[in-house]
Amino acid sequence: MIEQKTPHLTNFQMWQSWKEQGDLEAKKTLIEQYLPLVDYVTNRMAIGLPKNVIKDDLASNGVMGLIDAIEKFDYRRGLQFETYASWRIRGAIIDGLRQGDWVPRSVREKAKKVEEAYQHLEQKYLRSVTDSEISSYLQVSEKEFLGMLQDIAVTTVCSLEDPIREEESETRMSLLVDDKAKNPDYKVHEFYLKESLVKGIERLTEKERTVVSLFYYEELSLSEIAEVMSLSPSRISQLHSKAILRLRGALAKHKDQLMQH
Numbered sequence: 316m317i318e319q320k321t322p323h324l325t326n327f328q329m330w331q332s333w334k335e336q337g338d339l340e341a342k343k344t345l346i347e348q349y350l351p352l353v354d355y356v357t358n359r360m361a362i363g364l365p366k367n368v369i370k371d372d373l374a375s376n377g378v379m380g381l382i383d384a385i386e387k388f389d390y391r392r393g394l395q396f397e398t399y400a401s402w403r404i405r406g407a408i409i410d411g412l413r414q415g416d417w418v419p420r421s422v423r424e425k426a427k428k429v430e431e432a433y434q435h436l437e438q439k440y441l442r443s444v445t446d447s448e449i450s451s452y453l454q455v456s457e458k459e460f461l462g463m464l465q466d467i468a469v470t471t472v473c474s475l476e477d478p479i480r481e482e483e484s485e486t487r488m489s490l491l492v493d494d495k496a497k498n499p500d501y502k503v504h505e506f507y508l509k510e511s512l513v514k515g516i517e518r519l520t521e522k523e524r525t526v527v528s529l530f531y532y533e534e535l536s537l538s539e540i541a542e543v544m545s546l547s548p549s550r551i552s553q554l555h556s557k558a559i560l561r562l563r564g565a566l567a568k569h570k571d572q573l574m575q576h
Contacts, residue, residue: 330390345385346378349400353377356404359536373408380407426467426560428453433557434564443518443561464553471559515565523558526551 326348332341357374384403388396432452436444450460516524522544529535529543537555541548
């Protein structure tokens with residue numbers, strides 16, 4: 316993903332020089348080397364955001380996240396920096412978006428209603444519910460429901476990044492990053508998170524599972540997924556939103572398990 320430069324020092328030596336000796340030149344070189352990560356994360360997160368969100372602002376926050384990652388990363392533990400930094404960059408961008416109050420209250424409320432509808436109906440029927448059933452529950456037409464999905468698509472960017480506890484910064488997805496390897500609670504959190512996600516994914520339709528797989532595992536953009544699946548980008552965006560809302564409902568159902576451990 317990252318093209319390595321050919322500095323006088325090896326990558327390990329640069330980390331060693333920065334961490335052990337406080338070499339600011341080594342730190343600067345590391346920042347320049349991993350800047351493409353900021354572009355990569357920014358481009359993926361910019362999909363579906365409102366037009367009033369300036370991409371350069373996302374990138375600026377992303378750079379701050381990269382610097383934070385370089386300052387906090389422990390190179391001696393043998394972890395892959397790109398994975399660690401990607402979460403820090405993503406977190407910094409999301410923090411910037413939240414501070415900018417980029418999602419109107421009405422859109423947040425609409426997203427909450429749809430999420431609760433999925434959670435209630437799928438818990439009641441113990442299966443994936445249809446657009447028709449959700450529309451009926453919400454007392455809107457199917458066309459209006461699809462319009463709602465389009466409106467709330469922007470909220471799914473922060474989908475799994477909400478804090479597990481209001482007073483803490485730890486998120487559900489951050490549990491997947493080995494940031495606290497010595498914490499015995501980590502494996503317990505990881506177990507319940509994965510269990511919740513598995514149950515949620517089982518409720519997704521085939522197309523929704525495909526979108527989630529291509530976006531989060533194959534790392535294709537929504538426009539690339541649209542081409543692969545021969546669907547319009549707006550349809551892919553709707554499928555992504557429905558998948559995330561179903562998963563959020565599944566995670567909410569198991570939130571007590573996460574809180575208890």
